[in-house]
Amino acid sequence: MEASAAKAPSTLAKASRERRDIVSGEVMDEARLIRFVVGPEGQVVPDLARKLPGRGLWVAADRVAVETAAKKGLFARAAKAKVQASPGLADQVEMLLRRRLLSALGLARKAGDITSGFEKVSSAIQSGKAAWLIEARDGAADGRRKIMAMARKQQSAPRVFGLFTAEELGLALGGENVIHTAFLAGRAAERWAEDARRLEGFSPLLPEDWREEPIEAKREP
Template sequence: MTATRAPKTLAAAARERRDIVSGEVMDEDRLIRFVVGPDQTVVPDLARKLPGRGLWVAADRVSVETAAKKGLFSRAAKAKLTPPVGLADQVEELMLRRLMDGLGLAKRAGDLISGFEKVASAVNAGKAAWVIEAADGAADGRRKILNVARRSPKPPQIFGLFAAEELGLALGAENVIHTAFLAGRGADRWTVDVRRLTGFRPLLPESWREEKPSEASGT
């Protein structure tokens, strides 16, 4: 007897959209929403709040570039649209800004802690969903915190794309090198955005990717 798939709930079905490039129906969390701007341009809508019909594209660089080059935005909208030059780069920058803003919100909500000892304690206790390391931090300190992450009962994922100065500005502090995003709903929401970013760039600088714990794939 052939097994049948369980029917989707109404809520799950409502969160699905069709990728205009592949034609695949998938969850919104795996897609980037675009809308038509007032001057018939293509506008990214990462927060999914702008008015107008959404044009959905899989959250990766190749899909966004294909949609722009092959006129798929125009086909989906049934109107002549002009995607801006470098649309995929624009999406990537907007995602990085959104992630940075998310860290600031997490700090104010008490979901973010900084400092080697505090981060190490949270990681050892299995309470950290993410360890966010300054991209330009010293290699010795980074190796130590990643070794702690390797031994954690719940190894956190690792993010290393923001410099110490950027983290300091977002968190209202100085010399921010080691940060932990504590597990919870805030971290879950941040993770969704991080996963979309992985379609555009790795989560770690190439210069220290080999230091990443094997257990924490960074999605």
């Protein structure tokens, strides 16, 4: 009985993090899902932080899944009520995820988990401390190629994110013309990675016109 009792909290904790996708019916970890709630006027509202009041309506963090739920009335079916889901709901989720990631970068900078600049980022990569290499979308290709080639040589290469402009990164990190940034490994980077993986279901994390072979070709399960 002691062994069973010891396992129970772990089992309950795991179960509390799993939800059923209203589109596929699959039960999966919350980290792979987007929570929605019904707003006061009957509209479907994304709840990325999973804190809004009301019954949660869970959909896989995937553009096709969210669009399917909106088009086929699956939110209304799950809520057992008449609700309105905007045709642009998936675009709204993508925009909110981008904002959330930028905001988290600002908090991470204040906590000392972010470093920027070619030399500092290079040092973080070479020392194995970089969990993510965040490159400005509009940065010079030459500098990007050099730092990404450096990252590829590491035994545990950082993943690469390239959707934000230098201006967006500068505003988030309190600098100007921020091109190269490293998110240092740790719990903050792990939390950031969760939202980055959710965003990946709505938009590739690297621009299509980047010709380099992406470091993160192997997606995490």
